[in-house]
Amino acid sequence: MFWRRLAAIFAVWMCLSSPVWADAYEVRANHDPDGIGKIYMGREIAQVMGHQGAGWLERSSRETEEQPQKVMTALQLKPNSVVADIGAGTGYFSFRIASAIPQGKVYAVDVQPEMLEILNYLKDQKKLSNVEPILGNETTPNLPENSVDLALMVDAYHEFEFPQEMMLAIARSLKPQGRVVLVEYRGENPFVMIKGLHKMTQKQVRQEMSVAGLKYVETRNGLPQQHIMIFEKA
Template structure:
């Protein structure tokens, strides 16, 4: 629930401000204890972030030393389905490294139009399931259309929020984020919700353009170093398992929930 700002409240009161104070108190009384707790939790969570001067590709918010990149809107969805993507990213190299098996449950976080979703769905088979999570309803609409066009029946689309993936607790064998994590406005909260959705021993895979490689022609805020990925993931109790370095311009860093 978004926080409610009482713009006319003050910290000192006179007979002139008393009517305003009463209005403010009335507004506060409308909040249930549960919503008050949620607001308090949100305020506490915000202390994990630092406001900075906004750079051209960022949102003016820093987490663990890096500025968060601006999200790609649904208007740019065509870029996700560009013809050159398979050649640039080589999904045929990444997917076998995930060691997926029929019957598994996978979460494609920030699934967009479903470029990887349908490929994951094939690997887990009819007895498996892929949760395709995105925060933009327009992306979800395009993804559903793509799955219907391909005849994919084991994908469940989920409209998440900026702070949670909205998946059942301990339901997922593997969660994957492809070129997504660096754009999360609330990475700490989202990662907490992903960890909560993982089964014990479940894995999280971060796929990001390599910040260590200046030859990767991607804007700096849309790349992440392995060191930064490991720093942020381990802060949430995840254990580094291995790093996949066979991709042309990305790395995939794999973590496991203890």
């Protein structure tokens, strides 16, 4: 335990003392109207979809457009898994995961209190006791260290205002060999009719995850428009 903790402290110190951390972000006055003018590793960060768009997250067409059951299969959940749904929104995936892990737990994390109000309402309607809503902030999901088997981000990571800080915090929350799964619209494909800043390429995602010490495992491309990208805590 001592050596594991010492290694974790050293990894964080290396990130903090590296030029990447010290000069992680660039701010541009002239920027994409769908972005916030903040550049991270060559990518402009997208604007956050506000709670006013909650209805879009729960649209009936999402089942066919995004095929969430294929995401669920890719997660390879165990009945007692502990999962963090980062950017949970209305709980669209949180509730599906909770039903699949009856002895496990879902941390449903969002930075918007209004989203968590909606999530809490739907949680009561569904009578699910293994979902814990958590209010995060722009730099941390406020999760316990070494507590999570899997952190899932569905169409959320590209909106993180402080992606480097957030991913380091998420990495700290993972158990040894814990996994991170990102579902993002395919930035390589111009025929995916999503605004450019709300899509990501595999190359960009792998570059950004490596800064947090996450090892690339595989990409699954069985969804109509999105990548499922899987990483593991090194």
